[in-house]
Amino acid sequence: MSDQKDLLRAPFELAYNYKRSSGPLMSKFFNALAEQKILGTKSSTGKVYAPAAEFDPETHESLSDLVEVGPGGVIESFSWIEEPKHHHLIKNPFAFALIKLDGADTSMLHMVTECDEADLKIGSRVTANWSATMENRITDIKFFTLEK
Amino acid sequence: MKKVAIVGYAQHPILENAGALNEVELIMPVVHQLFDELGISQNNIDFTCSGSCDYLQGAAFAFVEGLSAIQTNPPIKESHVEMDAAWAMYESMLKIQMGDADTALIYGFGKSSPGRLDSIISLQMDPYYISPLWPDRVSLAAIQARVLLEKNIITPEQMITAVIEARTNSKNNKNALVTELVDKEAYLASEKISSPLNEFDCPPISDGSSAMIIASEEKAYDFTDQPIFIEGIDHRIESSNIGSRDLSKPSGILASIEHLKLEKTKFDVAELHTQFSHEVPYLQSVLKLSDVPTNLSGGPLVGNVMMCAGLDAIGKTYESLKSNDLINGLAHASSGPCLQHNMLVHLEKKS
Numbered sequence: 001m002s003d004q005k006d007l008l009r010a011p012f013e014l015a016y017n018y019k020r021s022s023g024p025l026m027s028k029f030f031n032a033l034a035e036q037k038i039l040g041t042k043s044s045t046g047k048v049y050a051p052a053a054e055f056d057p058e059t060h061e062s063l064s065d066l067v068e069v070g071p072g073g074v075i076e077s078f079s080w081i082e083e084p085k086h087h088h089l090i091k092n093p094f095a096f097a098l099i100k101l102d103g104a105d106t107s108m109l110h111m112v113t114e115c116d117e118a119d120l121k122i123g124s125r126v127t128a129n130w131s132a133t134m135e136n137r138i139t140d141i142k143f144f145t146l147e148k
Numbered sequence: 149m150k151k152v153a154i155v156g157y158a159q160h161p162i163l164e165n166a167g168a169l170n171e172v173e174l175i176m177p178v179v180h181q182l183f184d185e186l187g188i189s190q191n192n193i194d195f196t197c198s199g200s201c202d203y204l205q206g207a208a209f210a211f212v213e214g215l216s217a218i219q220t221n222p223p224i225k226e227s228h229v230e231m232d233a234a235w236a237m238y239e240s241m242l243k244i245q246m247g248d249a250d251t252a253l254i255y256g257f258g259k260s261s262p263g264r265l266d267s268i269i270s271l272q273m274d275p276y277y278i279s280p281l282w283p284d285r286v287s288l289a290a291i292q293a294r295v296l297l298e299k300n301i302i303t304p305e306q307m308i309t310a311v312i313e314a315r316t317n318s319k320n321n322k323n324a325l326v327t328e329l330v331d332k333e334a335y336l337a338s339e340k341i342s343s344p345l346n347e348f349d350c351p352p353i354s355d356g357s358s359a360m361i362i363a364s365e366e367k368a369y370d371f372t373d374q375p376i377f378i379e380g381i382d383h384r385i386e387s388s389n390i391g392s393r394d395l396s397k398p399s400g401i402l403a404s405i406e407h408l409k410l411e412k413t414k415f416d417v418a419e420l421h422t423q424f425s426h427e428v429p430y431l432q433s434v435l436k437l438s439d440v441p442t443n444l445s446g447g448p449l450v451g452n453v454m455m456c457a458g459l460d461a462i463g464k465t466y467e468s469l470k471s472n473d474l475i476n477g478l479a480h481a482s483s484g485p486c487l488q489h490n491m492l493v494h495l496e497k498k499s
Binding site for chain 2: 007012014016018020022026049051053057076077078079080081082085086087088089096097098100106107108109110111117122137138139
């Protein structure tokens with residue numbers, strides 16, 4: 001192996017440039033975000049998956065019964081990032097959290113910010129904050145903040 | 149079931165940055181080390197299977213380049229998994245079971261140093277609901293760690309012990325990357341990367357490769373006097389919907405334990421693909437390994453070659469049984485966020 005100092009290096013920025021169809025069910029979820037509504041899907045067992053799941057991982061049935069959940073919910077777990085890295089969307093200290101939205105039986109991964117780590121606990125109540133421009137993406141929910 | 153045995157395993161020294169060494173140059177030494185030790189060539193291999201991830205190299209079908217490390221003329225039977233090479237071993241097992249092969253060469257390789265592993269790993273997640281949020285691998289692991297701590301399934305002291313023991317055990321592993329000892333004070337003074345995990349709780353960015361040869365019982369003794377038999381192997385995956393999983397209940401692993409009837413076996417040694425410190429006490433408790441020497445190689449906390457570290461857990465268990473007076477070993481390989489996909493391998497030395 002040559003000495004590290006002698007290596008010539010060229011930058012190689014790999015992007016993730018795909019456009020994906022959201023499909024019939026998730027399209028409804030993303031359209032609802034534009035109206036500041038969060039949808040889940042209800043399975044035949046009564047369990048509500050949110051964000052809307054296309055199938056039930058337990059019964060394997062396809063799901064189509066949409067129900068509105070949130071916008072408030074409870075933190076089921078979280079990790080706190082005091083110093084965000086280049087790829088993180090939030091540049092201030094924030095948490096990745098699993099949030100069980102009101103009316104749902106499963107959790108949604110999203111971000112929680114505008115607080116300190118010590119303010120957050122498993123069981124803390126949070127609510128959705130919306131982006132200024134809607135793009136039919138999960139990031140239309142900007143982040144969650146602690147309920148006032 | 150046809151009996152299948154491991155007859156050889158080789159590991160490249162784990163590097164922090166392999167620099168100009170490309171993947172082929174990482175694979176060739178381990179494959180040829182195995183061939184030389186066993187006195188064979190590619191012509192003795194019926195089936196070749198590799199494990200790697202094109203996202204690490206940043207190019208489609210990059211794994212095909214890895215084949216340049218072995219002789220492919222005359223044409224060979226070959227396959228690849230976009231997974232840890234432990235699953236390449238699983239595919240090779242199936243190939244032998246089907247009667248299509250009696251011998252298989254498995255290799256895994258990965259260079260994490262050229263890219264940004266945290267953001268690359270985000271791309272393995274659901275592309276609609278999760279990847280656009282760019283959750284890094286440490287933050288996802290930390291979410292599970294917090295659940296386990298909150299429920300008192302593990303304790304912070306056990307995490308510290310896992311880190312200290314991994315560093316201490318690195319002396320048993322000539323290929324380990326991280327060998328510097330750490331004490332409790334240094335651990336506690338370390339800044340959190342993604343709380344509750346600090347840098348000591350996380351595996352090092354690693355470059356490297358490993359190779360293994362397995363054979364049916366009939367062929368195994370042509371290679372070695374002491375093959376180590378794969379007595380049981382099982383893998384299960386949990387939902388890709390991370391929010392629907394109970395992160396404190398490893399349903400897949402529990403099903404594998406039952407299927408392989410592991411409660412009946414007294415293991416002498418175990419190697420676990422535990423990439424984060426909290427996973428060590430968690431899996432030790434799930435797999436009932438409190439009295440079993442675990443991760444004597446130091447495990448992934450002292451060297452964690454992506455797409456290879458699972459195969460290394462199997463290889464290190466093989467080495468322990470082969471070079472010590474031990475009978476039963478348990479190896480674990482994992483994939484996906486928060487121990488989503490797990491493989492258990494029961495290895496046995498016949499007397």
